[in-house]
Amino acid sequence: MARMRTVAALAAALTATVLAAPPQADGSAGHSPYGQTVDWAGCPGVHGPRSMECGTLTVPRDYADPKAGDLDVAVSRIPATGPGPRLGSLVVNFGGPGIPGITELGERTAAGELSRLNRRYDLIGFDPRGVGRSSPVDCGDLSGVTATDLAGQARQVAQACRKHSGALLPWVGTPNAARDLDVVRSALGDDRLAYLGFSYGGRLGSVYAHEFPQHIGRMVLDGVPDPTLDDTETALAQAAAFQHALDDFAADCVARGCPVPGRTAAQVVAGMKTAAHSLGEGGLATVTGQLDRAGYLQGVQNALYSKDDWPYLREALSALRDGDGEPMMQLAYPGQLGQLAQPARLPALDSTWSTPDNYEMAKLAIDCRDTPERHTPAGVHALDPRFTAASAVFGTSIEATLLACTGWPPGDGASRRVAAPTAPQALLVSTTADPATPYPGAAHMAAALGNGSRVLTYRGEGHGAYFAHDPCVTGAVEAYLIDGAMPGGRAVC
Template identity: 65%
Template structure:
């Protein structure tokens, strides 16, 4: 069904700033399971299954892609109760070279369909696919895996009403959407595809999931790379403040690049271009732009600008959109603001394309993964700090701290991701990353406590592996394919 303009803007406002960086917990801090041999008696059946691979129903899937499901318990403390089917996909290793097993990939979110995204990123991962079967999966609550369903949201206009609707339709599922449960599912997937140890590549929220996996299953962790890494030591307010600073820094970098050549806004340097961007935002806020801008408003404008900062590849489109707005056309900026609608309903079977529920699933997972619940009055005490962190984005990012209003209470136990007995991992941090600021990579390495190495990418955008850096790609591939870690502190 169509998603109303009001709901689209509500969900965008709630999830817009915090992409995969909220402190994560889950249903409970449970005793780790270490595979079939160490599993409790009730879990043994789950660890004895294999995937019945078949054709993928999606038209966009590569011809060689295979799809299936893995059965997991809803509640790992009561494995004889209700179960869920987690959707998985596989791109078999192409060769040449010795097959190394399977490499599970999580592309972030939370709420992103790994099955769909693996199809889209198959070419980018072709080097790893020569020796690994690539495994995509939709984490529980997402797309094809018991998707969060919030019913008809066309009349929903507040965070509390959204939480009420999602609780009404998916209340049975919400307590079991925490990242530790997703990590347990990942271990069942590992066993089902026939590997003794997990090889894993995680981006953004996927980095958090990979760290939680290593914390819970250190003996089953293999070669793990985390790219776009959140800092587990930060609470949601500190995380949001860090993002506000980082997005402001990224906008300044874009403005400098724009001022250097062919900028649609007047200005000789970054400060003058930045002033033009903020001036246009204020004009939209006051309704004083002298042209008919269509559906675009102040919030949409800032949302579009912010979205374009996730990848330097989007900077040319942002230039175009900024110029179009000045010419009276808001369509390009609206496309940047809302590249896809939020999911009002989700279809969880394999009969056809599942309706996207990325944003509602993200909210459900994020809110399960933190105990923090703030009121508007409590937030006002942070106004000055967010305004100082980012005059452009601070207010909007601060508002995401109200995203979990009305959601069932979560927990904070797995902000502690210590994994001293897990193998060393590779953290990849980007100096200009707006969503997971660069210090997060060092913070995660410290929290893991296992001597993991940090590779620095001196560049812009969220994440480094897909950022057209041959240096980063070669370092990551060398570790995953050959086990060769770059020196700690190496830079590209």
């Protein structure tokens, strides 16, 4: 699942045009991207099943002007294994935005997490434009990010991204990614798109349904973003949801013997807040960098995405009590070995097939292209009481994300237009204690789609339900995708 970053974590880690009109669904425009086939070959540098194949499609940079240049979209296929007749292709998007779908699909399939679906479907991964192997956003060496204020840091990051990827940035974003997805569908030879989208993948799937309702097949959206909220409302809802998740963790921690002093959940939460403030700006030296307050909060927040990570958070809190901040650093910057804490050490991005990870910068570029909102420090500061009320622990850091697009040209709100009344109904899966895409979002998405889509409620913790391995949820999702059996009206797991 996607990890939400604060501007502070990004900076420490670390000429918009009107979005093109959608293409003709039959690809009748000149230089049409339709009619391609994928030249499947190996997937060097990707961990996955031995049967996994990869290839590349070509799409217009600007669908309204196909002669203006092309972009690459990398795709992968894991052929259906059987038993049972093949149902076609199932495209999977794991969210972000910015998560490279080819890498994620390979790893999860190799781990057996999608094995039942893979029996009947060819599983299809793809890196959306700007991500991984698909004409990636490159912001270069961020050692020049030296500003001490959040808006200044964000502005310097924006300048670096324009310098290295200025010709690409106006054309990333969800609506164009949805148009690319229809090219992928066509190249696979499918009349209708079967789709499984997690988190941001729900936004991409809903925009696809809006743009191409006639090409929708069986669609499942898990961990559904709320299309009715603006950036401020989204951040406030997340702050409250992450606080709720922290309260639940603290209660579980007390029951198991918590390394943070306190006999009640409220006392443990207060102790964790005190620990964050005690780190201050200087932080605690670790092998991979300084664990400061921002890193501590990021580590705690990341661990709340899945209940499976709660034991690791307890271990990190125990280590921190003994003066060892390294486990918390690993939670804060997973897979990066703390490198994101030192901008001067962030390497220039490599867009070769074997080293495609540009998650942070791709996420930033797509998020900023998907919103017209730009906030000032004074405007954000005026929201302090609302964010503090939403979360005493995370309010300030989540509020800071509203400054992430400082210095970026305004995007537009096209990704919030999801009405698809003529599309087949989709299955929307929502977790009652989801901290990143709070539970009400699925009902709001169903209403916005306007096509009778059903909501499956999972009474549980964490971001997304399918990978929580609850048999009720996995059974319902797989029954729909494989057999077309939609759960009944108020379905609850």
